[in-house]
Amino acid sequence: MADPAAAAAPLVRLTGVELTLESGAGAVNILRGIDLDITAGDTVAVTGASGSGKSTLMAVIAGLERPSRGRIVVAGHDLGTMNEDALALFRRRNVGIVFQSFHLIPTMTALENVAVPLELAGRTDAFARAADALKAAGLGHRVTHYPAQLSGGEQQRVAVARAFANEPALVLADEPTGNLDSTTGASIVDLMFATQARIGCTLVLITHDTTVARKCRRHLRMEDGRLVSAPASREARAPHADRASGTTARPSS
Numbered sequence: 001m002a003d004p005a006a007a008a009a010p011l012v013r014l015t016g017v018e019l020t021l022e023s024g025a026g027a028v029n030i031l032r033g034i035d036l037d038i039t040a041g042d043t044v045a046v047t048g049a050s051g052s053g054k055s056t057l058m059a060v061i062a063g064l065e066r067p068s069r070g071r072i073v074v075a076g077h078d079l080g081t082m083n084e085d086a087l088a089l090f091r092r093r094n095v096g097i098v099f100q101s102f103h104l105i106p107t108m109t110a111l112e113n114v115a116v117p118l119e120l121a122g123r124t125d126a127f128a129r130a131a132d133a134l135k136a137a138g139l140g141h142r143v144t145h146y147p148a149q150l151s152g153g154e155q156q157r158v159a160v161a162r163a164f165a166n167e168p169a170l171v172l173a174d175e176p177t178g179n180l181d182s183t184t185g186a187s188i189v190d191l192m193f194a195t196q197a198r199i200g201c202t203l204v205l206i207t208h209d210t211t212v213a214r215k216c217r218r219h220l221r222m223e224d225g226r227l228v229s230a231p232a233s234r235e236a237r238a239p240h241a242d243r244a245s246g247t248t249a250r251p252s253s
């Protein structure tokens with residue numbers, strides 16, 4: 001039976017998250033006490049200067065990096081209690097990730113790049129679903145192409161199809177338009193928001209582009225490993241602001 005308390009919980013909750021790495025020059029504090037709740041279905045922009053910790057924040061939410069201190073719960077999973085195998089399974093089922101540099105597997109066709117993670121997630125309809133996802137991304141005519149035969153924008157469309165194909169609860173995108181010209185980048189952003197709206201997942205989008213950030217309902221800014229207050233997004237000031245204000249902002253500054 002569904003647990004009403006779990007249903008009301010945020011999709012993502014970070015409590016007192018710190019990440020400190022030892023280097024030759026001494027300890028480097030990369031995340032310095034992050035408290036953050038993200039509501040299911042929200043769209044969240046993360047901005048901040050280079051080196052402020054945005055990619056690291058994304059990595060700890062995805063369970064790719066373990067924090068030195070603090071707790072991270074995503075879709076009911078307490079990541080700190082899970083081993084690497086359990087984290088890999090958690091990601092396959094719950095998280096889609098889009099990287100700046102696409103991260104497609106060069107020896108696989110577009111179709112295989114999308115289908116193989118679906119198979120690993122246990123989908124018996126992986127190839128049919130992957131074909132649908134590529135078609136929805138405008139690449140129905142490119143499914144048998146290898147990444148090297150695709151433009152940068154097309155490669156990122158494959159990566160977006162791959163991230164959303166399993167209809168994960170959470171999609172994380174780290175500067176998804178960073179390697180693209182502005183027109184192509186805008187079309188990728190439009191595709192991501194349209195897909196997010198269609199499947200109703202949560203989207204966390206790291207960007208240096210304020211135009212992109214304003215498309216998100218919520219805007220977080222990182223400064224030197226901490227979350228600081230950020231200007232309200234366009235949607236947050238619009239009539240639908242009730243959804244955004246239902247999101248608990250707990251910046252740590």
Ligand SMILES: Nc1ncnc2c1ncn2[C@@H]1O[C@H](COP(=O)(O)OP(=O)(O)OP(=O)(O)O)[C@@H](O)[C@H]1O
Pocket residue numbers: 021023028030048049050051052053054055056057
């Ligand atoms: N494995 C590591 N070892 C040591 N320092 C690291 C490591 N990974 C990241 N850092 C440092 O942590 C800080 C935050 O890095 P991060 O990549 O999260 O920044 P960012 O905000 O994503 O920057 P950018 O906008 O340039 O992508 C940087 O100072 C970086 O040099």
Ligand SMILES: [Mg+2]
Pocket residue numbers: 054055056174
């Ligand atoms: Mg980064």
